[in-house]
Amino acid sequence: xxxxxxxxxxxxxxxxxxxxxxxxxxxxxxxxxxxxxxxxxxxxxxxxxxxxxxxxxxxxxxxxxxxxxxxxxxxxxxxxxxxxxxxxxxxxxxxxxxxxxxxxxxxxxxxxxxxxxxxxxxxxxxxxxxxxxxxxxxxxxxxxxxxxxxxxxxxxxxxxxxxxxxxxxxxxxxxxxxxxxxxxxxxxxxxxxxxxxxxxxxxxxxxxxxxxxxxxxxxxxxxxxxxxxxxxxxxxxxxxxxxxxxxxxxxxxxxxxxxxxxxxxxxxxx
Numbered sequence: 001x002x003x004x005x006x007x008x009x010x011x012x013x014x015x016x017x018x019x020x021x022x023x024x025x026x027x028x029x030x031x032x033x034x035x036x037x038x039x040x041x042x043x044x045x046x047x048x049x050x051x052x053x054x055x056x057x058x059x060x061x062x063x064x065x066x067x068x069x070x071x072x073x074x075x076x077x078x079x080x081x082x083x084x085x086x087x088x089x090x091x092x093x094x095x096x097x098x099x100x101x102x103x104x105x106x107x108x109x110x111x112x113x114x115x116x117x118x119x120x121x122x123x124x125x126x127x128x129x130x131x132x133x134x135x136x137x138x139x140x141x142x143x144x145x146x147x148x149x150x151x152x153x154x155x156x157x158x159x160x161x162x163x164x165x166x167x168x169x170x171x172x173x174x175x176x177x178x179x180x181x182x183x184x185x186x187x188x189x190x191x192x193x194x195x196x197x198x199x200x201x202x203x204x205x206x207x208x209x210x211x212x213x214x215x216x217x218x219x220x221x222x223x224x225x226x227x228x229x230x231x232x233x234x235x236x237x238x239x240x241x242x243x244x245x246x247x248x249x250x251x252x253x254x255x256x257x258x259x260x261x262x263x264x265x266x267x268x269x270x
Contacts, residue, residue, distance in 0.1 A: 009168050011128040017059040018129045021245045022138030028055075029126045031252050035259045036115045036122075043266040044259050045114050051255050052122055061128050066121050077116055084109040127164065136161035137239055162218070166211075173210050177203055 012018075017025070035048060056063055070077075090104030130138070139157035147153050178188060181202065188199050 009128060010131055011061045011065065013060040013129075015058060015060040015129070016244065017055060017125070019244065020129075020248055021239055021241055022130050022134040023141055023239065023241075024245045024248045025126045025130055026135075026138050026142060028248065028252055029123060031256055032122045033119055035256055036118055039259055039263045040111075041263060041267055043262040045111070045118075047255070047259055047262055048118055052118055052125075055125050056121075059125055059129050061125070066124050066128070070117065070120060073116070073120060077113060080116060081109045081113050084112050132161050132165040135164065137235065141239055166214070169214070170207070170211060173214075174203060174207055177206050177210075 032048070032051070035044070039045060039048065056066065085101055085105045086099050088102055088105030088108050090102035092100050093103055093106065094101040127135075136157050139160060140154050143151070143153045143157060178186075182188065186199070186202070188196065
C-alpha cells in the first residue's frame, strides 16, 4: 500500500506537459484547486473532469499509475464522505436507527469526494511531470517578490522541494522496515483498527532514526560541495517562458472563466 503513493515521484516521458515551464504547472495546479472550491454544481465538476482528463492525456502518464495513488487515501475519503453524509442537517432522505442521511448531506458528500479525488490526481500530474530541481526553480521564481519582505525564498523553496522528494524515499524505507519486522514475527494485519494502529508504533523509532540519518547525510553532502543558496547563485538551465507556456496560460484563463460561468449560469439537477 505504501508503494501506491505517487505524490513526490517523477515519471519520465516525452510530453507537452513535461516540457512546460514549472511555473506554469505550479500556477495551473493552484488554479485547478481554486476552481474545485469555486464551483458548486455538477456542471462545474464536469468541466473540471474534462480539463483534468485532457491534462492526463497530454502528460502521457498512464492513468492507472495516477489512480494507484488514490489507494492510499481511500480511508480518508470514506471517512470524509461518511461524516458529511450523516452529520449534515437538512431534508431527511433515509433514517437508520439514530443516523439520518439528508439531501444536503448526500450532495455535500458527493462533491467532497469529487474534490478530494480531483485534488490528489491534479497534484500528482504536477509532481509526476516535474523534476525536483525544476520544481525548486519554479517555486523560487514565483516567490521572488517576497524577497522584498526579507523572506529567504531560495531556502524555503529548497526545503519544500526536498520534503516533497523525500516522501517516496521515506515510504520505501518504511516498507523495508515493515518487511524486516514481519520477518522477525511482527503482525501488522490482524486485529481491529486500534490494534493495527498500535502495531505501527514500533516502526516510528527506526523510521525517525533513518530520516535523521538521511537528512544529516544530505546536509554533509551539500556542505562538502560548498553549496551556498540564495543571491549571486547562477543556474545551469535558467527558466524562460516559451510559446507553449503562453498558450498554457491562455488555456488556464479560459478554463477558469468557463468554470465561473458554469457555476453562475448552468444548473444541472442534483
